[in-house]
Amino acid sequence: xxxxxxxxNRKGGVGKSxxxxxxxxxxxxxxxxxVLLMDLDTQCxxxxxxxxGVGWERAxxxxxxxxxxxxxxxxxxxxxxxxxxxxDVGDVAHPRLAGGRLSLxxxxxxxxxxxxxxxxKHSKKDLEADAIAxxxxxxxxRLMKHFGHDFDLVILDCPPGLSFAALAALDxxxxxxxxFRPDFVSQFALDRVAMLIExxxxxxxxxxxxLAERRYSCLANCLKGTGHERxxxxxxxxxxxxxxxxxxxxxxxxRAFDWDETKQSLEQKYADAVPYLRALHDEVFGVQQxxxxxx
Amino acid sequence: xxxKTRALSGASQDAYFRRVFKAYPNLSVDERERLVQxxxxxxxxxxxxRSARSEAETPSPEASTVRAPAPPAGARVxxxxxxSISANISTPFDPFSPNVIVVVRTAGRDAALAALTxxxxxxxxxxxxxxxxxxxxxxxxSATDLRAAIVAAAERRIANRMAAAS
Numbered sequence: 001x002x003x004x005x006x007x008x009n010r011k012g013g014v015g016k017s018x019x020x021x022x023x024x025x026x027x028x029x030x031x032x033x034x035v036l037l038m039d040l041d042t043q044c045x046x047x048x049x050x051x052x053g054v055g056w057e058r059a060x061x062x063x064x065x066x067x068x069x070x071x072x073x074x075x076x077x078x079x080x081x082x083x084x085x086x087x088d089v090g091d092v093a094h095p096r097l098a099g100g101r102l103s104l105x106x107x108x109x110x111x112x113x114x115x116x117x118x119x120x121k122h123s124k125k126d127l128e129a130d131a132i133a134x135x136x137x138x139x140x141x142r143l144m145k146h147f148g149h150d151f152d153l154v155i156l157d158c159p160p161g162l163s164f165a166a167l168a169a170l171d172x173x174x175x176x177x178x179x180f181r182p183d184f185v186s187q188f189a190l191d192r193v194a195m196l197i198e199x200x201x202x203x204x205x206x207x208x209x210x211l212a213e214r215r216y217s218c219l220a221n222c223l224k225g226t227g228h229e230r231x232x233x234x235x236x237x238x239x240x241x242x243x244x245x246x247x248x249x250x251x252x253x254x255r256a257f258d259w260d261e262t263k264q265s266l267e268q269k270y271a272d273a274v275p276y277l278r279a280l281h282d283e284v285f286g287v288q289q290x291x292x293x294x295x
Numbered sequence: 296x297x298x299k300t301r302a303l304s305g306a307s308q309d310a311y312f313r314r315v316f317k318a319y320p321n322l323s324v325d326e327r328e329r330l331v332q333x334x335x336x337x338x339x340x341x342x343x344x345r346s347a348r349s350e351a352e353t354p355s356p357e358a359s360t361v362r363a364p365a366p367p368a369g370a371r372v373x374x375x376x377x378x379s380i381s382a383n384i385s386t387p388f389d390p391f392s393p394n395v396i397v398v399v400r401t402a403g404r405d406a407a408l409a410a411l412t413x414x415x416x417x418x419x420x421x422x423x424x425x426x427x428x429x430x431x432x433x434x435x436x437s438a439t440d441l442r443a444a445i446v447a448a449a450e451r452r453i454a455n456r457m458a459a460a461s
Binding site for chain 1: 323324325328329389390391394396397400401426427428456457459460461
């Protein structure tokens with residue numbers, strides 16, 4: 001069964017694309033999965049990290065991006081979607097990565113416009129606005145799901161905010177990893193994205209869902225080891241399931257996302273962040289998590 | 296002629312201690328900060344040999360090659376106490392403990408007040424309030440009033456968050 005894993009937070013700048021790419025690298029290399037990273041963020045950072053600026057521009061010119069895929073296929077029956085996918089991406093050379101185990105559906109700055117166009121196009125039908133939105137979102141979800149045939153794991157790198165694509169991705173995902181930086185506003189962002197993922201409308205309704213049964217896990221990112229962070233994380237633990245793995249602020253993680261045409265090993269790329277990457281991989285894709293995903 | 300010693304106090308003294316503690320990789324940032332706060336309370340002025348100061352300002356090779364420890368599965372950034380260094384100084388006041396918001400939410404107002412009675416010194420209570428971002432209303436001076444103001448501030452913070460989520 002293909003697993004759909006979303007990486008999401010409505011707040012920007014928390015490391016969503018970084019974490020999505022880290023998980024994609026780790027799952028392809030260490031779990032030997034056929035991984036597709038779907039870049040739903042119009043900033044396209046994950047695409048730039050995996051195929052560089054030239055590769056991304058080439059994909060845009062060829063019409064092989066997520067925006068093109070949604071637009072071209074919205075009203076058509078399912079066809080072969082492989083033309084939109086870039087295979088063997090990333091600058092990590094690992095024996096197990098050979099054979100295109102890590103693939104990318106490149107992001108596009110046009111995705112928001114395309115979503116608007118699709119909404120307008122369907123507004124001509126005699127439907128209420130909400131019903132049209134549900135229809136567009138549902139179709140996007142089904143289009144994303146098509147990729148389940150060719151991959152073991154699809155990682156959905158969501159944009160900040162609530163586009164149709166982001167909502168469709170959250171709806172489709174078996175599990176959502178929510179990276180956050182432990183600062184004052186993060187707690188509000190986590191509360192809100194949690195309600196969205198769990199499809200509830202109030203904090204009370206969210207609280208009634210046992211932490212172990214939630215469809216998401218929060219990942220503390222960019223930690224400096226301060227008392228303030230410890231304080232906030234202890235508070236968040238009362239309301240949200242937090243991963244035990246916590247990513248410190250490391251130069252090696254920041255540097256790992258400079259696009260480099262020279263292939264290198266995972267150990268070279270992540271340097272002293274490898275133990276954290278390993279811990280994250282084991283926890284997210286570990287037995288316990290897999291059980292939750294399959295349930 | 297240049298003096299052989301130099302006096303440091305206040306912020307420059309704190310900065311000096313931070314530089315010295317940076318040379319000890321076993322100490323977390325949090326522990327270093329607690330030691331700095333403790334020393335700030337104990338020491339009014341530091342007189343420093345100029346040579347010693349320059350040594351502290353030069354990162355040691357040991358400090359510059361510190362690598363992130365290989366964490367076990369479920370690794371946390373939270374540090375392991377560096378007993379060899381901190382043991383020489385009596386337990387420093389930790390302004391992050393108890394976590395007042397967590398105690399109020401899990402055990403209630405009275406339990407939070409009870410937990411704070413372990414802190415007698417008004418200055419420490421003010422420090423705790425500041426570090427935990429609990430805005431104490433008015434200007435209470437007694438420890439009892441400070442504790443009540445801290446718990447009230449924690450309740451306001453909790454209400455604030457609940458309102459944002461509704």
